[in-house]
Amino acid sequence: MGVARSTSTRCEGKVDGRPATFYYHRDEEEDRGLRYAFGIDLGPDNFTTREDADYIPAQNIIAVLPAQTALHDDYVVLFVEEHRTPSGADEEDSTYALPVVRSMAATSLPSGLVEDFAPSALSCWSTCSGDSSEDISLHVIVSSGSGARLAERFYVSAVKQVLGHVGLQQDTQYMVHYTQSESTITDLVYSTILPKANEGVSQAIILLSGDGGVVDVVNALMSGTRSERYVKPNIAILPFGTGNALAHSLKITTDKTMGLSTMLRGHRHNLPIFQATFSPGARLLVNQGRDEQDLHRDQAQGGAPTVFGAVVCSWGLHAGLVADSDTAEYRKFGAERFQMAAKEALFPTDGSTPHAYKGTVSILRRNSSRGAQSQDGAAEEWHGLERSEHAYVLATLVSDLEKGFTVSPASEPLDGKLRLVQFAPQEGDEVMRIMGLAYQGGKHVEEDAVGYEEIEGLRIRFEEEDARWSRVCVDGKIVRVERDGWVVVRKVVEEVVDVVCMAV
Numbered sequence: 132m133g134v135a136r137s138t139s140t141r142c143e144g145k146v147d148g149r150p151a152t153f154y155y156h157r158d159e160e161e162d163r164g165l166r167y168a169f170g171i172d173l174g175p176d177n178f179t180t181r182e183d184a185d186y187i188p189a190q191n192i193i194a195v196l197p198a199q200t201a202l203h204d205d206y207v208v209l210f211v212e213e214h215r216t217p218s219g220a221d222e223e224d225s226t227y228a229l230p231v232v233r234s235m236a237a238t239s240l241p242s243g244l245v246e247d248f249a250p251s252a253l254s255c256w257s258t259c260s261g262d263s264s265e266d267i268s269l270h271v272i273v274s275s276g277s278g279a280r281l282a283e284r285f286y287v288s289a290v291k292q293v294l295g296h297v298g299l300q301q302d303t304q305y306m307v308h309y310t311q312s313e314s315t316i317t318d319l320v321y322s323t324i325l326p327k328a329n330e331g332v333s334q335a336i337i338l339l340s341g342d343g344g345v346v347d348v349v350n351a352l353m354s355g356t357r358s359e360r361y362v363k364p365n366i367a368i369l370p371f372g373t374g375n376a377l378a379h380s381l382k383i384t385t386d387k388t389m390g391l392s393t394m395l396r397g398h399r400h401n402l403p404i405f406q407a408t409f410s411p412g413a414r415l416l417v418n419q420g421r422d423e424q425d426l427h428r429d430q431a432q433g434g435a436p437t438v439f440g441a442v443v444c445s446w447g448l449h450a451g452l453v454a455d456s457d458t459a460e461y462r463k464f465g466a467e468r469f470q471m472a473a474k475e476a477l478f479p480t481d482g483s484t485p486h487a488y489k490g491t492v493s494i495l496r497r498n499s500s501r502g503a504q505s506q507d508g509a510a511e512e513w514h515g516l517e518r519s520e521h522a523y524v525l526a527t528l529v530s531d532l533e534k535g536f537t538v539s540p541a542s543e544p545l546d547g548k549l550r551l552v553q554f555a556p557q558e559g560d561e562v563m564r565i566m567g568l569a570y571q572g573g574k575h576v577e578e579d580a581v582g583y584e585e586i587e588g589l590r591i592r593f594e595e596e597d598a599r600w601s602r603v604c605v606d607g608k609i610v611r612v613e614r615d616g617w618v619v620v621r622k623v624v625e626e627v628v629d630v631v632c633m634a635v
């Protein structure tokens with residue numbers, strides 16, 4: 132029989148050497164957190180209501196670290212404070228958008244607090260720091276072009292300080308890489324991370340970026356050759372993109388620490404990925420859709436153009452609005468850019484109805500009684516959707532594509548299940564209503580018009596004249612497929628990278 136966890140603790144200790152009374156409430160209520168007061172003799176009942184007690188909400192605590200002193204009862208409480216906009220300052224000024232890291236030296240903290248916020252023994256940072264610059268295997272990647280471009284500032288003001296608290300110094304125990312171009316992350320993986328992984332070295336990446344940074348790492352690892360000694364690198368995500376689908380879906384954003392708590396307290400788990408294989412003429416659109424690039428060609432797929440993803444592969448409305456809103460002008464609006472582009476797609480200025488996407492969609496379903504053998508031995512069978520026109524076709528490995536937009540409510544963090552959301556063309560107002568339900572916890576999947584199911588794979592053959600309607604989105608990247616071209620999406624069985632997460 133397990134021992135019941137006490138929900139609140141009151142004890143005497145010290146804060147910065149001054150005698151203090153601590154009160155820790157560990158229930159899942161809104162007021163969960165650490166309270167402390169100096170020189171006040173309080174009963175537990177009135178502690179939470181006292182205004183003279185200081186309060187650190189659980190949502191703000193990054194970790195409680197053992198202090199590097201001789202005394203085993205000394206700790207450092209690392210937490211964030213929200214940056215308050217000073218009176219007279221511009222509310223929109225991004226200087227005030229980032230939380231500030233604070234630390235507090237404490238002795239004899241409530242044991243429940245120490246337990247709940249202990250750093251993970253197998254976290255990314257503890258196993259990968261080197262002793263000399265040659266064997267550094269911890270990399271901080273700062274994606275300067277992501278989201279609202281706050282990553283660089285957060286590294287300097289917060290991440291560096293937090294890593295210092297766990298005894299890690301820049302250039303000695305870890306390297307920092309600032310992205311200079313779209314290929315910086317790919318180049319780093321090819322030049323350093325993949326060769327070391329192939330030598331059997333365990334490596335960690337602290338990635339300040341959106342989903343794009345993760346997908347760059349995944350694609351570079353998958354596109355190269357992996358040796359028998361290959362050891363999966365692991366990624367701790369600090370969400371600095373626009374959508375941050377992975378971070379939201381892995382519950383990294385449920386507290387106020389911008390991923391710092393997960394970085395210190397999370398555990399490594401395999402990141403499920405999928406492969407999207409395209410017909411020979413498919414091209415990656417870059418430079419805001421102005422230029423094209425060749426895709427990686429996968430020899431295992433007969434040299435077909437390939438992109439790997441960890442989030443979403445879509446065609447129709449979703450892919451269109453991601454592509455159309457990827458301009459400097461739109462990006463200024465953050466995640467709102469997707470909704471703005473959706474309105475333009477659903478209510479064309481010439482008064483016409485939204486585009487009906489023409490193509491043949493087939494779904495690979497698990498079938499226990501018959502069908503071809505899948506990679507993991509279960510039987511599978513392809514089924515064609517009867518209609519030839521579509522509004523929305525989206526396969527995903529995650530629950531949320533942006534904060535509050537729950538496209539696949541059945542998806543659990545890292546469950547490795549590919550799910551399909553699809554529906555036929557509708558009036559703009561009706562599409563708006565359906566997709567609006569995704570912001571209500573994913574209620575759109577309860578609509579009769581919406582198909583929602585777990586799938587093993589997806590195949591689309593595009594029957595569009597204009598290439599604008601044959602754009603496919605893979606984790607924010609846009610691939611344009613040629614006329615009569617196709618894409619096949621399958622889950623990848625091989626494990627190539629871990630992600631740090633607390634929700635599993």
Ligand SMILES: Nc1ncnc2c1ncn2[C@@H]1O[C@H](COP(=O)(O)OP(=O)(O)OP(=O)(O)O)[C@@H](O)[C@H]1O
Binds near residue numbers: 607
């Ligand atoms: N300095 C840079 N110059 C040019 N491109 C950059 C630079 N830094 C990052 N990038 C690119 O900008 C893109 C940003 O992608 P990322 O996903 O991180 O942010 P996002 O698109 O704002 O967020 P999300 O994918 O979560 O919506 C990536 O393709 C990345 O390679």
